[in-house]
Amino acid sequence: MAKVIKHQFFFPHPPEAVWDYLTKPELMQLWLMKNDFQPITGFDFQFRTNPIPSLDFDGIVYCKVLEVVPFKKLSYSWKSGPGGGKITLDSVVVWKLQPTDKGTELFLEHSGFAKKENLSFYNGLADGWVKNIQKMANHLNAAQHGNTNA
Numbered sequence: 001m002a003k004v005i006k007h008q009f010f011f012p013h014p015p016e017a018v019w020d021y022l023t024k025p026e027l028m029q030l031w032l033m034k035n036d037f038q039p040i041t042g043f044d045f046q047f048r049t050n051p052i053p054s055l056d057f058d059g060i061v062y063c064k065v066l067e068v069v070p071f072k073k074l075s076y077s078w079k080s081g082p083g084g085g086k087i088t089l090d091s092v093v094v095w096k097l098q099p100t101d102k103g104t105e106l107f108l109e110h111s112g113f114a115k116k117e118n119l120s121f122y123n124g125l126a127d128g129w130v131k132n133i134q135k136m137a138n139h140l141n142a143a144q145h146g147n148t149n150a
Helices: 015-023 025-031 116-144
Strands: 003-011 044-048 060-069 073-080 089-100 103-113
Touching: 003 116, 015 025, 015 073, 015 089, 015 103, 015 116, 025 116, 089 116, 103 116
Parallel strands: none
Antiparallel strands: 003 103, 044 060, 060 073, 073 089, 089 103
């Protein structure tokens, strides 16, 4: 049975500010990973981090932008594996932003954990996304207060 990671976060910031952290490579790197992202449908990009041998993860996430609706929705494929061109996780990340009177609700859905071998990725990412989104919140809050050393 396929597992899906779903999280909801609130930011006391406008959608445009949150969107920047989802779409600008230099800001994405602050809370997620090094990348060569561009918010262009069909654009292939990579996230890069240190390999995690225990997860059979070589440190590279191969992605393709699937949908871009500025300030509202972003989705991309998220594929990874042990290296040598082998992909063991073929998943999709969807971000949705909803403006509120006091800021932005951010919804994350990461789906595609269909194989038994994806269970460790699922468990790691379910917690990892929360930690990374907290990093994003810290940077947003620091930027709002003029402190760039988040």
